[in-house]
Amino acid sequence: MNKPAIEGGTPVRTNRISYGHQFIDEDDIKAVEAVLRSDFLTCGPEIDKLEKKLCDITGAKYAVLCANGTAALHIACLSAGVGEGDEVITTPITFAASANCALYCGAKPVFADINEETYNLDPDEAEKKVTSKTKAIIPVDYTGQAAELKRFRQIADKHNLVFIEDAAHSIGTVYDGKNVGSIADMTTFSFHPVKTVTGGEGGAVLTNNEEYYKKLLLFRAHGITRDPSMMERESDGPWYYEQVALSTNYRMTDMQAALINSQLNKLKRFSDRRKEIVSKYNEAFSKMPELFVQKEIPESDSTRHLYILRIKPEMLSIDRAKFFEAMSAEGIGCNVHYIPVYRHPYYEHLGYKKGLCPKAEKLYSEIMSIPLYPAMTDKDVDDVIEAVTKIVDYYRK
Ligand SMILES: *Cc1c(COP(=O)(O)O)cnc(C)c1O
Numbered sequence: 327m328n329k330p331a332i333e334g335g336t337p338v339r340t341n342r343i344s345y346g347h348q349f350i351d352e353d354d355i356k357a358v359e360a361v362l363r364s365d366f367l368t369c370g371p372e373i374d375k376l377e378k379k380l381c382d383i384t385g386a387k388y389a390v391l392c393a394n395g396t397a398a399l400h401i402a403c404l405s406a407g408v409g410e411g412d413e414v415i416t417t418p419i420t421f422a423a424s425a426n427c428a429l430y431c432g433a434k435p436v437f438a439d440i441n442e443e444t445y446n447l448d449p450d451e452a453e454k455k456v457t458s459k460t461k462a463i464i465p466v467d468y469t470g471q472a473a474e475l476k477r478f479r480q481i482a483d484k485h486n487l488v489f490i491e492d493a494a495h496s497i498g499t500v501y502d503g504k505n506v507g508s509i510a511d512m513t514t515f516s517f518h519p520v521k522t523v524t525g526g527e528g529g530a531v532l533t534n535n536e537e538y539y540k541k542l543l544l545f546r547a548h549g550i551t552r553d554p555s556m557m558e559r560e561s562d563g564p565w566y567y568e569q570v571a572l573s574t575n576y577r578m579t580d581m582q583a584a585l586i587n588s589q590l591n592k593l594k595r596f597s598d599r600r601k602e603i604v605s606k607y608n609e610a611f612s613k614m615p616e617l618f619v620q621k622e623i624p625e626s627d628s629t630r631h632l633y634i635l636r637i638k639p640e641m642l643s644i645d646r647a648k649f650f651e652a653m654s655a656e657g658i659g660c661n662v663h664y665i666p667v668y669r670h671p672y673y674e675h676l677g678y679k680k681g682l683c684p685k686a687e688k689l690y691s692e693i694m695s696i697p698l699y700p701a702m703t704d705k706d707v708d709d710v711i712e713a714v715t716k717i718v719d720y721y722r723k
Contacts, residue, residue, distance in 0.1 A: 328716050331655035332648075338713045339657030346520040346632075346661075349596065349701045357588035361580045372583035377530075379590055380515075384507025386532035388539035391583060392546050395494045395516025397576040398529035399427035402512040403462065404573065405531075405541035406488035408433045412461035416492075417447035418666035418686040420466040424492045425667045433461065437668050439683040443621035445469065445634065448685075449477035456481070462488040467496035467506060469634060469663075470522070470600075472626040475501050475509050482511070490514065497522050498597040498629030507532040512542075517582070522596055522631055523589040525582035549573040597629040599700040603707055604630045607696070610711045616641040616718050618692075632663055633698040635714065636689070644721045650694050652721075656713035660694040 329335030361372060373391055380389040392398050408414060414428035418437045425435035438451040447465045463482055465473035475491065482489035491510035493499070499506045507513045512535075515521075517528030531542050544551050549571030551557060557568045611617045618636040622628060639645050644652070646662075653660050666686045668678035680687070696710055 328719070330652050330717050330720050331657075332652040333720070335716075337655060337657045338709050338716070342657045342659055343697050343702075343706055343709070344659040345695050345697050347699045347701060348519040348524050349592070349699065351592075353591070354585055354588045357584040358581050361584045364580075366580050368577055368579045370580040370583075372580040372587060373578065376583040376587050376590075379587060380507065380530055380532060383590065383593070384505045384513075384532055386508045386513070387534045388532065388536070388542075390531045390533075390539065390542040390546055391578045392529045392531065392576040393578055394527045395492075395514060395518065395521075395529040396423040396426070397546075398514035398516070398531045399423055399464070399490070399492060400430050401542050401545040401573070401576060402490045402514055402531050402538075403427045403431045403433070404545045404571075405512065405538045406462050406490060408461050408488075411459060413455075413457060413459040414462045414464060415452050415455050415460060415487075416464040416667075417466050417468070418668055418683045419445055419468055419664055419689060420492065420667060421494070421664060422667050422670065423494075424464055424466050425673075427464075428462075434459075435667075436460070437666075437678070437683055437686075439685045440689065442685045442689070444471060444623060445620055445689060446471065446473045449474050449481060452478070453481050453485075456485045456487070460485060460487055462490055464490045464492055466492040466494070467499060467628075469620065469628075469632040470495045470499055470630040471620070471622055471628040472496060472499050472501035472506060474623065474625075476625070478510070488512070494518075494521060495631035496629065498593050500627040502625040508534065511535060512538055517586050517589075520631075522600070522629060523586060523593060525578070525586040525589070528578050528582045528586055544571060545573040546576045547573070548575060596700045599702075600630050600698060601628075603698055603702060604633055606707050607633055607698075607711065611635070611714065614715070614718050616722060617714075630698065632695045634663070634693050635660075635696045636693045639692060641723055642718070642721045643723055646692055646694065649717060649721075652717045653694065653696070653713055656716070658697065658710055658713045660696055662690070662693060663695050664690070666690055 331337035494516035
């Protein structure tokens with residue numbers, strides 16, 4: 327039998343591959359360079375252009391760019407009126423920012439368990455957590471697969487909640503014929519380099535609601551407005567503006583916007599290649615009973631940001647940690663998305679306890695994210711499959 331590298335065998339690769347990587351071409355570089363030679367490094371035409379482009383791509387009426395996906399979640403919560411004493415329901419299987427945004431506003435994040443097959447927030451579990459204090463619900467399109475958006479819409483309407491979709495993973499995903507970005511009350515994107523489209527850093531909030539749109543603009547920039555309809559006093563003159571709320575500087579630069587504008591021209595290409603790699607992985611891994619393949623809901627035509635390799639530890643003689651190390655020894659870089667948010671020490675100190683969401687905790691103990699990005703060659707994809715196959719074959723019980 328082919329010995330895994332961790333047992334002294336020959337590794338599949340000597341030049342290591344990482345779990346994610348940006349794709350930057352000459353067009354992207356030229357787009358950023360052009361901004362550097364222009365008059366505006368911030369608040370310039372690239373911002374307007376990108377906001378319009380995001381509306382065109384998603385079908386949303388309004389887009390507000392901001393510094394990053396974390397800022398997007400923060401200003402979405404502020405615009406939703408989330409504040410002291412409120413509760414916000416979200417999933418534990420996400421990046422900490424999806425829950426931290428409630429804390430920034432003085433509210434309490436409430437975690438509901440996931441669906442064990444799709445790994446997304448379970449709408450029934452989420453609805454059980456609704457109380458008179460619940461103000462907003464934030465499902466995450468984990469890995470790029472849309473959450474059960476119709477169910478979350480119903481739950482939000484029934485209990486009078488603001489529905490914020492954390493779509494940091496899912497730009498390009500279509501749910502039931504509609505693009506992610508035009509479905510929830512507010513949808514947030516991230517343009518971090520591991521995400522499908524990047525600006526180095528960057529974020530956006532999309533909405534169809536004019537009231538939210540005006541508030542998002544306000545909270546993006548200090549709580550300062552030049553819009554007379556939002557002011558408390560009469561104008562003193564053409565220079566006049568008012569600070570009517572407290573926020574911070576969450577603006578994006580034009581260099582970032584230009585890069586994202588250029589990257590979005592490749593969204594279809596990125597999305598197609600990601601889908602191609604996902605189906606190759608699915609085909610290979612669904613043949614191995616020792617692995618569980620993430621289930622896709624039929625409504626979601628997903629542009630996948632992450633591929634989750636999930637092991638069934640009871641069928642292998644090694645656990646996830648050893649599997650992860652074995653992959654690394656083969657030259658395949660992996661990561662784990664995510665440690666359930668409430669298991670972090672900060673949340674533990676706030677009183678959240680182990681055992682709160684058992685399905686999420688089980689998932690966390692069985693997963694690793696394997697390489698998925700558009701620049702992967704077919705050989706790269708085959709190497710990942712070869713490494714997984716070798717490890718499963720060797721440690722099969
Ligand atoms: C990346 C990410 C964020 C935060 O985005 P940044 O741009 O890194 O601030 C929020 N939510 C999820 C699910 C993410 O993956």
